[in-house]
Amino acid sequence: MRGNGSRLRLKAIQIALLAGAFLAWHVLTSPTLLPPIYFGDADKAAFFFGEPLKVFSRLLDWFVSGEIYRHLWVTLIETLLAFAIGTLGGVGFGLWLARAPLAAAVLDPYIKAANAMPRVILAPIFMVWFGLGMASKVALGVTLVFFIVFFNVFQGVREVSPVILANARMLGASPRALLRHVFLPSAMSWVFASLHNSIGLAFVGAVVGEYLGSAEGVGYLIHQAEGVFDINTVFAGILLLTAFALVLDWAVTILEVRFMLWQPRAGETEKL
């Protein structure tokens, strides 16, 4: 990662790798290009693994007809809601519990149990409770995000340097001021460290929820396509979700840079 030259080269190699993968996919699945080696039937490879050209044309179709926007929008809203509610809840609960040692000691085993439980399994229950609409997907995402954020906040409050704490108290900080000026900022640095994880999990909650039962969203599209063995549409959906996740991740990075100005980053000198 020295000069511009080596960075360009890195990008070139990465793109070549991607192109190579798609080419291999195309060559291996196209019914007439290769003699059938593994599958007895020439069309079988395409049936199981799809064909990249058809996958792309399906993606193009979605965007040209505009059909996809509604589904993307639903998935996005579910993800963002789950992320926001889970994060707020985790921060609030974490701050409170870290300052209430008795409650923390009492709740400790239950929190551990709730965290250890594979919470995706709650999805059907949420559907019974909240119906097939957005609410049940948001609820699933919240249970996934909440614990990550909660544990990080809890840790962040515990790890505040005792000297900084003593100093703030000597400067006259009330318990409320301590919360706002010391514990919260310290916890936020931990929360931001976990943000990439938690936005990813909010997304998982939304998609899995849609997949298991809904009438809208990208997960629903994939589920539908699977129902009729339309493997190309399934792959198109997977590619779309991946791109979507990358965009979310990138947005989080922007947030992080914006809010975590105070954190030292490696090698901050300017190039002359």
Add this chain to the structure above:
Amino acid sequence: MKAVLERGGAAALALEGITCSFAGAAGEPGYTAVREATLVVEDGEFVSIVGPTGCGKSTLLNVAAGLLAPSAGSVHVFGQPLAGLNRHAGYLFQADALMPWKCALENVVAGLVFRGAAREQALETGRAWLRRVGLEGFGDRFGHQLSGGMRKRVALAQTLALDPAILLMDEPFSALDVQTRVLMENELLDLWSADRKSVVFVTHDLEEAISLSDRVVVLSAGPETHPIGEYAIDLPRPRDVSEIRLLPRFIELHGRIWRAMKSEVLKGYARQRQ
């Protein structure tokens, strides 16, 4: 003199018979860092504490600040027994204590904000203090963008901005280069002579202690540290710390205190090497 009358003539800070024992790990005996130490700081007095490393200087300051309850002994502040934090004291910690998520200016005004000052007013005061410690234009820097010495000066401004009646300083200038250090020492003396705060100044540096103080207290090597000597510094004021070191009286005092300290320093060193 006026201040003394207003405050009923009580000492600004009176630590009497202070003993501090730290509990050891399970099964190990505890460690008595300080035993039966008495330290009285009169109102408006500048007292320095010197002693070998690890003897319990910071521990005594923590007791004076109300951050550490002594195992035995009493603490009085302006005649009142101390309960909880010492609200009259500003404490400049030995370790880095700035909030890394706040810029320099926000750190300096933190105390004012905590005490409910109007924001504009606080920022104004904060900027003036940054100027005073020679950091004008560094207000928007975060801790990791400042040098160790700069951070120390921000911390100094942070503590002084609250204008405390008692100032507890734990080796405040040991991270500074010699020239900046002399500047800051003179600045501190200026500030102090303007409104005569009571100062407890911990340092390793005997010359610094003598040139600043009215009185130097020498602590024995730990464990069970206690004061083993008190020396009144009768050098004339106002002082210039870079010139005062050349006075014959300074050299004489230095020699006397150093002889008393030397055996303790060696004792402490030998003990820590075991």
